[in-house]
Amino acid sequence: MGRFRIQICALLFASATLAGGVHAQSDEDDVLLRALQDEMARTLSDLRLDLEPPPYFVAYTVSESKSTNTTYVLGAHNGSNESRGRFLSVVVRVGTPELDNTNFTNFGGGFFGGSSNRVPLTASYDELRRVIWLATDAAYKRAVADLAAKKAALEQQTISDRPNDFSEEETFTHMGDNSYDALSIEELSQIAQVLSSAFRGMPDLHASVARLTSVANKRMYLDSEGNFSHYETGLCTASMYARTQTLEGAGISDGVSFYSRSCEDLPAIDEMKSSGQEMAMRLVASRSAEALDNYNGPVLLEEQAAAEFLSQNLIGRLGAEPSSISNNPNYAARQRNFANPFLDRVNARVFPRFLSVVNDPTLLEFEGNKLLGHYVVDNQGMPSRRVELISNGMLKALLTSRSPTKSFENSTGSSRGSSTPAPGNLFIEAKEGMSNEELNEELLTLADEYGLEYGLVLRKIMNPRDAFQDPFRSSPFQSGSPPALDLVKLYPDGSEVPVLPMTVSNFVVSFFKDIIAVSEDRFIYDVPLATGGLNFATIVTPSLLFEDLSMRSAGGAKPKLPLFPHPFAGEAGE
């Protein structure tokens, strides 16, 4: 399989430290900034309930977003949407950095969810002040209630070495100098129509869709410690998805997505369309692939499969977050069951000795490719920084926000919109790698040791985000491990036999130590950190040869094939 590379792009952010305080980029931004600063000053000096502590930290984030999207099926318009809005989120901390209202799950508070408030799209100082005032008031009251409940809960619990709730950091200022705008629906439609037509004339596909999304976001962050950031970012996504059934009836589907910060940086339309067609043809071909119920033995994860596998099994383990205190004992017990196993493995071996893992969001490019995982400042106003996470197989550090843990006191600038700190650009580095031919030979040698006639090669693991493109999904939420879609049995004579989708079963993080060889080439892969969000991680990884993995058939129901033919069956299509 030729080297297929997902388009990578990041715009160059210029970091600028401003002397003499902060200022915004335009008159309208200045009005917003002045409203935030004035209300923050009033909050810090005056906001207090009798007998309750005042705020010791306040942060405001104003995010203005414009988004457009359109969906096409087989060259025909399905739907589209355009929206524009501006939101304020407020963080208020009461107490002290040693013990405050955060890191607490309050089951008696009667309030769930964060505070997000719509703010005017125009520079109306009075109305901005009014929204900020009411949002801050609500956040402060919740903070006071949470702190009281947290103290009450702590009195009933024995917690040794409880870390502080908030870290002390140097202040950071960042002003981005790029601007973005969302593409118009008409412009997106021109692309989507062509991409969706990639599936025309393929009656073996039961459903297909192409979706184009363009988002422009402008963000201003300001907190009471003096951290300030103001920048724009964007995201353009082109996704294609198709589904069919195997000849036995099992549902199989696949998708391909292209991401860039600006739509201009997407690959050429023809290139994207060709990828979609290749994906669809592979999917149709796999309808008659051989079924394999289970497999135990060496598995080679090539390129996308390796990167997606790491996305699903490693990224979520790289963030350290403190155990949340709760006034519900059942919640605390459940949280312990789902605790990150890496938290207890610092300075222990978690990878083979020849592998290291580094997170470096400060890099704009790698080998001439722009990296979507690049960012300058995180959601808490902290600068991104390079962190060596795994060195020669030993876990040395985890990514952190400003919520300290027992092992890590300071932020790595990794607060990226979810509760768990997340990486930017994640590099899997090997002391030495093999050529593809050498890897195949190694796979077959291992297979022979396991008494197998063949080794298994995974070339594509479904990106679970692509499953959301399914126009006919039976549930708004898909569950279960995404299957490996493109996998083959590799025989010693070099022949390959396609196999129906299988999933890696019962994988635990200690199995990473079973990686016994990697490729010398590395694959670059962008991963959205949350569906629809603008934060990405980029994984740069070699292909991975696991000595022993368990695979089993993706299984599931096998509904009957369609009872009557596709309306264009037997026709050439377009």
Added chain:
Amino acid sequence: MKNSKNRYVSLVVFSAVALSISHGLYADTLTTMKEELDRAFEALQSQEVPPYFISYEITEDVTASVSGGFGEVTSESSGVTRFLDIDLRVGDYSLDNTRPRQGGGFNFSFEPPTPISVGNDEALKATLWYRTDAKYKAALTQFTNVQSDVQSTVEADDKSGDFSNAPASEYSMDRVELVADTSEWSEKLRQYTRPFAEAEFIQDNSASINGDVETRWFVNTDGSKIRVSRPFYRMIIQATTKADDGMVLNLVKTFEANSPEKLLDDEKVLLAVNSMINNLEALRVAPLVEPYTGPAILSGRASGVFFHEILGHRLEGHRQKGADEGQTFRKKIGQKVLPETFSVVFDPNIPTYGDIELSGTYMYDNEGVRGQRVVAIENGVLKGFLMSRSPIEGYPESNGHGRKNYGNSVVARQSNLIVEVKDAYSPEELEAMLLERVKEQGTEFGLYFDDITGGFTMTGRTMPNAFNVTPVMVYRLYPDGTKELVRGVDLIGTPLTTFSRIEAGATDFQVFNGMCGAESGWVPVSAVSPSILVTQIEVQKADSSRDIPPILPSPVSRPGDQSIRYVGEH
């Protein structure tokens, strides 16, 4: 914000672009749908249990919206969606897969609506084909369950079948274009909500201007081919204040029209805004209501909601035979249920009442049946029900009230409810009658319900067969003629008892337009009703937040502004 103006302009341009994309694609949509319908129906006849009926309905919504409050715009959006609904039936008219289970089984079968593309035959037919196949397979499973259910449960009281015949209709209305000048809408929204920013006691204000053109394409195996298209423009203005005791007081005013010009009537809207502000100011200092039983007048708008919730839902045909339904009126055909001066009709064919457009107007329902005038109550006597193509004993045919929102199954729903009163009294006479009842019953005062925001009713058997409507402007009327505004009221009761206490109606008809939500989704409805006198109603205290007001005074300096917290102390 250096790019805001450009971005704003692009949104306006987009609205036009989006419309042009979605316009002009559909000349052959009905024909294509019918071709695939016929092909699928014929192909499936070779199955052991073939379908006996299939219909396709595509619903397209072209929308635009501007939202904000306090004189500012906070968001703008626009979009196009198209969804497919398939009604596929196996069995026969007397017993098919759609019959609700009688044995207490849970019928939950949530299925996200199916998006569908139009514009080329391949896209349209491919989706119709795949979803018809899936729907047929699901129908077979449903039918097996239904047959099992029929075997294992006692015979239902109502022995009517599951589906009725209906004549085929052909009708093709020109597709209406959405007129959405979001730039003008934004300016109007700022203008209409600015007065709230100048009223110091208003704690929250939001408003939205929405445009929606719904176009439906419908075909069925009876031979119907229908395309209807309808614009619907709506503005919602909401404002909130807080009484000194923490009670949140909320007023909502909605405006509906079939064109932006009629919707955005400056004089009318600003008058309503002014009225909302004055009413909220008065409500803040109004006394709290205590539980009360006694005579009352419901204004035209209030009685419209009252009749919709309490009477209308109980006249929906399927509620007369559902095993879990209360079946309030099933055995009352030919009996007196209201005073003989009262009649109630449902008529989806009336576009306006006076100069007010009615939201519950349509030509064809979601089963392709022409909407018909239904005299439900004539001179106080119950005459009939609202019918979809699901028959009930004595009512074997649809009268064009099978309605739904996309993604749901059709049931009988209301259209334009119109209360007609013979020998009506003037409003003054009605008020005098109220005060007479006050004296007769020895109560201190009567209640006058001026406005109601909405309500809900429970028609099933497992919950109390009761209603609860939410009045927002309620007055005590004292025998000496004085009026006193009160707050915190819910109007509650049970239907038959309450109907038996309706005594008289007035000449002052008012219109209530709104969206009604039930098991087949949200549908637009109207109620036209005069003020009515009820000899005895019951009210209870409304639930309300008791959060304290904001701690700091408002940062917005206005003449005389102190703060929300301290206004009440002056």
